[in-house]
Amino acid sequence: MKTLTAGESLxxxxxxxxxxxxxxxxxxxxxxxxxxSVQTDGSRFRVTARAPFDREAIERRIAHALYREKxxxxxxxxxxxxxxxxxxx
Amino acid sequence: xxxxxxxFTDVGRDAxxxxxxxGGFFRSDDAFLxxxxxDILTEADRDFLLAGGHSFxxxxxxxxxxxxxxxxxxxxxxxxxEYIILVPTLRCDLACRYCQVSRVNANARGFDWNEATLNAVxxxxxxxxxxRIKIEFQGGEPLLxxxxxxxxxxxxxxxxxxxxxxxCTNLQKVSEEAWAFLAAADTFVSTSFDGDAxxxxxxxxxxxxxxxxxxxxLERAMTTxxxxxxxxxxxxxxxxxxxxxxxIAGFARLGLRSIYLRPVNYHGFARKRFGQGDQQLxxxxxxxFIDALxxxxxxxxxxxxxxxxxxxxxxxxxxxxxxxxxxRNPNIxxxxxxxxxxxxTLYPTDEARMMTRIxxxxxxxxxxFGGLDQEKLQILNANSDNxxxxxxxxxxxxxxxxxxxxxxxxxxxxIDLSRxxxxxCRRHTALFTRIFELIYTDDAATRRSLAAWLGxxxxxxxxxxxxx
Numbered sequence: 197m198k199t200l201t202a203g204e205s206l207x208x209x210x211x212x213x214x215x216x217x218x219x220x221x222x223x224x225x226x227x228x229x230x231x232x233s234v235q236t237d238g239s240r241f242r243v244t245a246r247a248p249f250d251r252e253a254i255e256r257r258i259a260h261a262l263y264r265e266k267x268x269x270x271x272x273x274x275x276x277x278x279x280x281x282x283x284x285x
Numbered sequence: 286x287x288x289x290x291x292x293f294t295d296v297g298r299d300a301x302x303x304x305x306x307x308g309g310f311f312r313s314d315d316a317f318l319x320x321x322x323x324d325i326l327t328e329a330d331r332d333f334l335l336a337g338g339h340s341f342x343x344x345x346x347x348x349x350x351x352x353x354x355x356x357x358x359x360x361x362x363x364x365x366x367e368y369i370i371l372v373p374t375l376r377c378d379l380a381c382r383y384c385q386v387s388r389v390n391a392n393a394r395g396f397d398w399n400e401a402t403l404n405a406v407x408x409x410x411x412x413x414x415x416x417r418i419k420i421e422f423q424g425g426e427p428l429l430x431x432x433x434x435x436x437x438x439x440x441x442x443x444x445x446x447x448x449x450x451x452x453c454t455n456l457q458k459v460s461e462e463a464w465a466f467l468a469a470a471d472t473f474v475s476t477s478f479d480g481d482a483x484x485x486x487x488x489x490x491x492x493x494x495x496x497x498x499x500x501x502x503l504e505r506a507m508t509t510x511x512x513x514x515x516x517x518x519x520x521x522x523x524x525x526x527x528x529x530x531x532x533i534a535g536f537a538r539l540g541l542r543s544i545y546l547r548p549v550n551y552h553g554f555a556r557k558r559f560g561q562g563d564q565q566l567x568x569x570x571x572x573x574f575i576d577a578l579x580x581x582x583x584x585x586x587x588x589x590x591x592x593x594x595x596x597x598x599x600x601x602x603x604x605x606x607x608x609x610x611x612x613r614n615p616n617i618x619x620x621x622x623x624x625x626x627x628x629x630t631l632y633p634t635d636e637a638r639m640m641t642r643i644x645x646x647x648x649x650x651x652x653x654f655g656g657l658d659q660e661k662l663q664i665l666n667a668n669s670d671n672x673x674x675x676x677x678x679x680x681x682x683x684x685x686x687x688x689x690x691x692x693x694x695x696x697x698x699x700i701d702l703s704r705x706x707x708x709x710c711r712r713h714t715a716l717f718t719r720i721f722e723l724i725y726t727d728d729a730a731t732r733r734s735l736a737a738w739l740g741x742x743x744x745x746x747x748x749x750x751x752x753x
Contacts, residue, residue, distance in 0.1 A: 227703050263319075274289070275290055275306075281344070
């Protein structure tokens with residue numbers, strides 16, 4: 197288990213299936229994450245630790261954030277339809 | 286099959302808590318997340334999600350309608366105005382270090398309702414459409430104006446089919462006339478007791494003799510009025526809190542089974558002395574308190590609860606549990622409850638009154654003489670729900686949580702901070718995280734407490750679903 201020291205960076209590649217969600221994920225992590233900063237070129241993340249941080253934990257957090265964004269975008273029509281139905285009643 | 290959007294959070298190594306927007310939750314792992322997010326669910330996944338109410342086959346089927354019903358029940362829809370907090374006087378005979386309401390001395394003039402204000406208050410109450418009413422007398426010390434309390438109570442008893450009264454008193458000086466007033470079946474007492482005599486003296490009375498008088502009055506209230514009619518709330522200074530065991534013992538000794546643990550409120554005069562407080566410090570203390578309660582309940586004949594913890598626990602398992610005005614979604618202000626100050630000014634909450642009183646921000650929403658300021662209310666209510674908030678929309682606890690616009694305004698002067706930067710979010714994220722930890726533990730003592738707090742004979746493990 198490798199730990200990133202404060203100021204150390206890590207590059208995380210993103211598979212093509214999740215690429216459409218990279219920018220929005222980076223934007224969100226940019227203000228929500230306290231423990232590391234995030235930059236992206238659209239296909240990968242460069243993560244820089246603000247404090248010592250376990251590398252696997254960072255990778256897991258990034259993966260979870262990407263999945264959250266994917267779920268949010270893909271389920272938006274279903275959610276909108278549901279709210280539309282409710283508002284008609 | 287359509288799966289309702291699932292939010293999730295990390296709850297340990299390879300363990301995730303999932304929840305849909307109607308509050309249906311379960312625990313699973315990263316493997317399930319990958320299958321779900323990449324739309325490669327197995328037959329077992331599909332069966333589990335359908336059985337748990339997290340999906341539907343087609344619009345309008347029983348799964349779809351069931352979800353809609355559960356979702357709707359999670360939304361707070363205000364009824365008619367039927368809960369009013371009245372402040373007939375701002376005067377008080379105590380000078381607590383952390384007074385939240387900016388009281389004035391007992392002999393001050395101009396801080397009580399006059400006859401015109403009383404009449405306008407009664408006219409407002411008379412205009413209500415509800416058949417029932419709950420009146421909470423706040424202060425100051427309301428027992429200083431027993432005459433006003435009596436006139437309001439007499440009026441409400443005549444006017445409404447059902448009326449209930451709560452007197453929030455420091456129980457410091459209680460005349461025989463006041464005891465007789467409090468003895469009525471429709472009248473309840475709410476007081477403050479900081480857990481043990483030492484802390485109560487340090488924080489409130491500054492005099493052991495006065496504390497002894499208070500404790501004697503509290504015991505009399507418990508004995509003569511009955512335990513069901515008296516509640517006592519401790520205020521905790523997170524920098525110098527009493528030991529959890531001491532508070533629990535102090536309340537148990539008096540026969541009080543419910544403790545509403547409150548940190549010093551960031552309002553009124555308390556704001557100057559105590560500042561914002563350290564949320565992490567409070568959360569850590571609160572955790573220790575819950576641990577102590579579970580340990581106590583493991584062997585106690587009569588279990589005890591922390592009121593707010595129990596309330597939030599019940600919000601998880603019972604959609605429609607909206608009985609606490611500080612924890613609702615949407616939290617519509619100025620609708621089903623209202624605060625009327627000593628000068629007849631209307632406020633959406635007691636905290637809004639405190640903020641206005643110290644000159645921080647004018648959150649008054651009208652007066653008994655001129656009615657409600659609907660325009661101001663609309664502005665306040667424009668951001669009163671968490672359903673569409675960017676941050677809450679990714680939070681697994683959103684269906685159980687609420688909104689507190691007034692707290693945000695009080696602490697930050699604005700409401701557009703990202704949620705995780707607010708005390709409200711930090712407190713409730715910690716609280717719900719802890720509750721779910723307990724829900725998913727197989728510890729017998731914890732389950733005994735959970736059952737007691739939920740009001741069920743035993744905690745059924747089926748209440749904590751897991752999917753692999």
